[in-house]
Amino acid sequence: MDQPPLNPLVVLGATGSIGRQTLDVARSLGIEVAALAARRGSDELLALAKEFSGATVGMTAPTESERATFTNLFGSRVRFGPELLPELAATSGATVLNGVVGAAGLEASVAALEAGNRLALANKESLVAGGPVVEKARVRGGGELIPVDSEHSALLQCLAGEEAGAVRRLILTASGGPFRGSTADELAAVTIEQALDHPTWSMGPRITIDSATLMNKAFEVIETHFLFGVDFDQIEVVIHPQSIVHSAVEFVDGSIKAQLGEPDMRLPIQFALTYPARQPSSLTPFSLAGSSLTFEEPDWESFPLLGLGYEAGRRGGSGPAVLNAADEIAVQAFLDGRIGFAVIAKVVADTLEKVSFRDLDSVADVKAVDAEARAVASQLVAPS
Secondary structure, X not given: OOOOOOOOEEEEOOOOHHHHHHHHHHHHHOOOEEEEEEOOOOHHHHHHHHHOOOOEXXXXXXXXXXXXXXXXXXXXXXEEOOOHHHHHHOOOOOEEEEOOOOOHHHHHHHHHHHOOOEEEEOOHHHHHOOHHHHHHHHHHHOOEEEEOOHHHHHHHHHHOOOOHHHEXXXXXXXXXXXXXXXXXXXHOOOOHHHHOOOOOOOOOHHHHHHHHHOHHHHHHHHHHHHHHOOOHHHEEEEEOOOOOEXXXXXXXXXXXXXXXXXXXXXXXXXXXXXXXXXXXXXXXOOOXXXXXXXXXXXXXXXXXXXXXXXXXXXHOOOHHHHHHHHHHHHHHHHHOOOOOOOHHHHHHHHHHHHOOOOOOOOHHHHHHHHHHHHHHHHHHHOOO
């Protein structure tokens, strides 16, 4: 059966890990690339600009040398400045892959949805910090939000064709990170090098640390709430070290449907671009034979950030935005050697207590609470 043509693709964060893998999928499926954006004018972006000769190329923070080089080579195809992310995201009739790291991705997500585009979302801050704002943008513009995270993609696939009232639980799996089974005392002595050594995934520094503390899973719980409209009491986290079951859904009759596969981000990326259809991929078929699957409860005491994620999510409004901002400050302080691994959770908990709660109606509201939370957390990690 012939598949409908896929929308042109706008890739925000084109030289990051998700961006690179998205372009691999685009090459494999023959998807037109309409725009590429990155922070800097690296040699990698230069090569992509030459390869995708019809694409607009954007840089949010280029050096003067990079600006001159790209302008000389590509002329009017090139655009500069932080405002270009929402502009590119609003490209008419596009699928927008938002792989930007950090709060800069929120405005792009809002712009994509307000323009009625499909948003393939890999930017956590959009829903964690700005979930209510993103939801309003989706309603206003009629855009489509498809998750790229492997766990949320798995849930989307498991929910296909099912009635919302038939769902009992959404089950998010977590590898447990490099410190699964460690006690609180052992975690207090963790080094930066140990925390950056993830057993399954190769990721950037912050998300690797967040995986080690289980904060990344806390963020995914909040994202799940906004993506699928379920109460936090219906979202469960289970430790699954093999990272083969990417997530599962339990239905009211007791049946459980799970999505399995190798831990390769190209699969959920491709599904986000082709949804609801499926197309062949070049991924190696997964073999169930010889595989072992184990599951266990999270250690809530040793990894308190998971519980803080539920707490912030239930609080709603500005709670998750404070959680995200405080975590970013605390993780950077740990990576800089200014605080210990176990102190990350204390900084986040104290920031949640100190920053006043408010509702979020706009991107400006998110930016304001983000700035306040960062200021509070920065004071907490400052040398005494």
